[in-house]
Amino acid sequence: MNIPLIELTTQHQNLRGEINAAIQGVLDRGDFILGQDVSKLEEEFADYCGAKYAIGVDSGLSALELSLRAFNIGTGHEVIVPAHTFTATAAAITFAGATPVFVDVDPETWNIDVRKIEAVITPRTKAILPVHLYGLPADMHTILDIAKKHKLIVVEDACQGHGAKYKGQRVGSLGNAAGFSFYPTKNLGACGDGGMVTTNDAKAAETIRALRNCGQRVKNVHELPPFNHRLDSLQAAILRVKLKYLDEWIASRRRLALLYNKLLADSNVITPAELPGYQHVYHLYVIRSKNRNALQSYLKEHGIGTAIHYPTPVHLQPFYTKGEDKSGQFPIAENICNEILSLPMYPELTEEQVETVATEIINMMVPVS
Numbered sequence: 367m368n369i370p371l372i373e374l375t376t377q378h379q380n381l382r383g384e385i386n387a388a389i390q391g392v393l394d395r396g397d398f399i400l401g402q403d404v405s406k407l408e409e410e411f412a413d414y415c416g417a418k419y420a421i422g423v424d425s426g427l428s429a430l431e432l433s434l435r436a437f438n439i440g441t442g443h444e445v446i447v448p449a450h451t452f453t454a455t456a457a458a459i460t461f462a463g464a465t466p467v468f469v470d471v472d473p474e475t476w477n478i479d480v481r482k483i484e485a486v487i488t489p490r491t492k493a494i495l496p497v498h499l500y501g502l503p504a505d506m507h508t509i510l511d512i513a514k515k516h517k518l519i520v521v522e523d524a525c526q527g528h529g530a531k532y533k534g535q536r537v538g539s540l541g542n543a544a545g546f547s548f549y550p551t552k553n554l555g556a557c558g559d560g561g562m563v564t565t566n567d568a569k570a571a572e573t574i575r576a577l578r579n580c581g582q583r584v585k586n587v588h589e590l591p592p593f594n595h596r597l598d599s600l601q602a603a604i605l606r607v608k609l610k611y612l613d614e615w616i617a618s619r620r621r622l623a624l625l626y627n628k629l630l631a632d633s634n635v636i637t638p639a640e641l642p643g644y645q646h647v648y649h650l651y652v653i654r655s656k657n658r659n660a661l662q663s664y665l666k667e668h669g670i671g672t673a674i675h676y677p678t679p680v681h682l683q684p685f686y687t688k689g690e691d692k693s694g695q696f697p698i699a700e701n702i703c704n705e706i707l708s709l710p711m712y713p714e715l716t717e718e719q720v721e722t723v724a725t726e727i728i729n730m731m732v733p734v735s
């Protein structure tokens with residue numbers, strides 16, 4: 367018996383006909399770069415998120431970097447970011463030329479601790495970059511209130527949050543802009559790399575369109591930094607097929623997550639927070655355990671795939687420590703990284719498989735005499 371952490375082939379087998387037809391359409395038109403599927407996906411995704419504009423780019427990382435650049439955030443500026451996230455969140459700030467200022471995470475939600483944001487605001491602070499980690503929205507109203515008070519921009523890292531809702535509103539429509547990733551394992555994944563910015567700001571949308579395409583607002587006039595961060599038409603065509611199924615997949619992820627929560631309720635592991643007003647989309651189903659490493663080995667021996675997202679908080683990554691000992695700065699994030707474990711989660715996972723995983727976790731806790 368084998369239960370992988372994630373499995374991508376079933377989804378593509380189920381959609382084989384539709385995806386093949388979409389690919390063939392691009393081949394027949396030959397509009398490989400910024401073709402009609404890119405603009406149609408942009409319209410459909412903006413609509414899905416409840417945002418006015420969407421701009422297709424080549425990755426989640428560039429979606430975040432270009433969002434910051436579109437609001438003139440760069441050299442000499444500071445951007446507030448949680449210490450517990452994927453490194454790309456902070457890297458986007460660094461690549462835009464600004465400095466990431468880390469904040470510890472909330473012990474219950476594992477998202478940025480909004481009570482600790484105001485203490486790190488300085489005259490150089492220009493933006494807050496909250497992450498909807500694992501698919502659970504950050505506390506956006508509090509973040510937007512702080513941003514308003516201090517005149518800061520808010521860029522959402524929605525790379526794990528496609529379709530998640532905060533007080534009834536989809537992520538990607540809450541801040542000044544949001545960055546999404548279509549990395550294949552994400553809740554809406556391409557068959558390669560891809561990303562998207564959503565925004566309600568017409569000027570930012572126009573700047574990002576120029577930034578992704580060699581800095582051109584007008585053809586052959588390279589006014590802005592001449593990057594190439596375009597989304598290609600083949601990926602867009604595939605994503606348009608998959609977007610139609612996203613809500614169904616989210617419903618499946620939520621059903622499986624709530625089953626895990628129920629089955630693990632009396633175990634000694636901590637299950638993810640399900641909070642009123644927050645619709646978690648379970649990009650990852652992450653538990654906490656004091657015996658994380660032993661539990662991971664035990665599950666591996668029993669054919670169950672797991673992973674750690676992420677074993678090291680960003681402020682302790684070598685790229686950011688520059689050789690200095692920075693440990694102890696953000697104790698909650700550091701603790702979480704020692705205890706978290708991602709369990710198998712994907713829409714095609716069965717309830718029986720979830721039951722098997724939960725049973726093994728409970729078996730492992732019962733001392734074998």
Ligand SMILES: *Cc1c(COP(=O)(O)O)cnc(C)c1O
Pocket residue numbers: 424425426427428451452454455497523525526546547548549559560561
């Ligand atoms: C995946 C991810 C990114 C980066 O997306 P890419 O498409 O891989 O560049 C950024 N932030 C978070 C939280 C992510 O999960």
